[in-house]
Amino acid sequence: MMTNGGGDVLPCALRWRRRGVRRTLVASFLCLAPLGVGAFDTWPPQTEWRIGRGVVAPWAPAKTRPPPDRWLAGKSLRFAATRVEAPEPLACAAARYEFVLTPAPGLFQGSLPSPAGQAARALGIAQLPLLSLRVTCDGGIFDYHLLTSGRALLGLDNVVWTLTRTAAADSPEATTVELLRLHMTGDMAFNPASVARKRACLTTGLRGAIADYFKRPRPQDEVPPINGDPFSDSQEYPERFVPGRARIDGARASVPIRFGDGSRDWQVEVLLLREGSRWRVDDLRYPGGATLRGLLQAQSG
DSSP states (O other), X not given: OBOTTOOBOOOHHHHHHHHHHHHHHHHHHHHHSOOSSSOOOBOOOOOEEEEEEEEEOTTSOTTOOOOOHHHHTTOEEEEOSSEEEOSTTTOEESOEEEEEEEOGGXXXXXXXXXXXXXXXXXXXXXXXXXXXXXXXXXTEEEEEEESSSSEEEEEETTEEXXXXXXXXXXXXXXXXXXXXXXXXXXXXXXXXXXXXXXXXXXXXXXXXXXXXXXXXXXXXXXXXXXXXXXXXXXXXXXXXXXXXXXXXXXXXXXXXXXEEXXXXXXXXXXXXXXXXXXXXXXXXXXXXXXXXXXXXXXXXX
């Protein structure tokens, strides 16, 4: 619908989607581009969530009233392999999933008023950036901003909805995503403090190997064996990733991860071990066959 003067008066939700499509087009194209030999079998989240209360969004016009609870509150949402099973307008077919690092100005597809960081904190977002599950559907793009592994925010029209995961996920892929959520939303430098933030996702053996690496004395003027981010195999930190399906062999598993930084894609293989009742990351394998454990044992050069 157009005004007589030719101005765009699309509803706010549709304006978000259009801006999101334009901003996401390059990233989505890179994400789907072939990388290496063989097909990449993307892992769908396949998790169930419950929609909680909605609050009036900070970008909503003055005097906007809170939504009626019967609209979405209490309803279930499930990310299935190729679709989202949810009440309208969240249901979609031909769903594609990727995880995107989102700073404050990009939250809710750029709809937060300035300063965006302050508006985000008013919504209870204590730490930025957030990792977002971006779902590209046949009818638009939806960003689910992950506050934790089990809580998310979704902006829809002039409302911000809180979603809660109904059951904890326990799979090699879920552990890998949680590791990368903790990693990418914090300090991605390779140092003891950064590793400590991710320790719950790492095996006892890998934590010990990393601790030994940091204890080893090295000359200040020599390049260390690990010079960059070993969890993403990059000097330029990634902006997004897509997890592949796990290959499981007893108590061991591997999960391929396709990273992207806006100009290129690359792939890393995350190796996991079942410790007790949980999957934990035990190593990473890079293109060419090098591994994180191998680098941890290498001497400076």
